[in-house]
Amino acid sequence: CPECKETLRTAPKEQPALAADGQVCPACGAALDENSLFCPECGLSIGGSAEMQNAGVKELSLCQNCGAKLTKGAAFCEKCGAPAIMAQQEARAADLHLCSRCGAKLPKNANRCERCGTPVPFGVSLGDKIAEWLLVTVLIIILFSIMFGLVSNIK
Known part of the structure; x- marks a missing residue:
């Protein structure tokens, strides 16, 4: 907790149901x-590079409040407690x-x-x-x- 500095506890994750061949x-x-080829839940490329398989622990961005590194999926900065979503919104605002x-x-x-295999609707930004x-x-x-002679010859 950012206010009292007590470690927050979360409920343990349920074990996923295994596929017929046991792949998760x-x-x-x-x-x-x-x-x-991609995970139906998170979009991760299956059988991709080690970087893609470790996408769940890759750093997303920096906290706009204190500059600490934010991890993917974090709702708040682990150092100062500022909302992590601010960094994503500001990046989108910068196009x-x-x-x-x-x-x-x-x-x-x-x-x-x-990283995750999500389709990108447009390959270029609106500005581009x-x-x-x-x-x-x-x-x-x-x-x-030029074709219709509207531009005079420059000498």
Whole structure:
């Protein structure tokens, strides 16, 4: 508890039901089909790299209040007790490419999150799309101007 500094206790997690072949997700413990490429519960890539399999313990961001490292899924900073969600909201406000499920940074044209496998609805941000649209529009205007003689020759 951030106010009294007493260690909080939580109820023990229930053991997940095993799949027919006994496979469970290493991140969330959900039962997996033998043909699963991603966990149906958390989206983790199954059979992926060790980094992906350890996604549940990767650091998400820094606390905006004290600068301490926040772990994935933490509701509050373990050091000062500030809400962890602030860091995610501020990052989204800055138009960073972040996964909507786990908060991982995404490559610019990603189709899926490399950490958890969540599909990315748009590979580029809205700002990138607007900039691309403006560039294409300006180029079209210049080409039409040249074609129809609206731009005089520069000497």
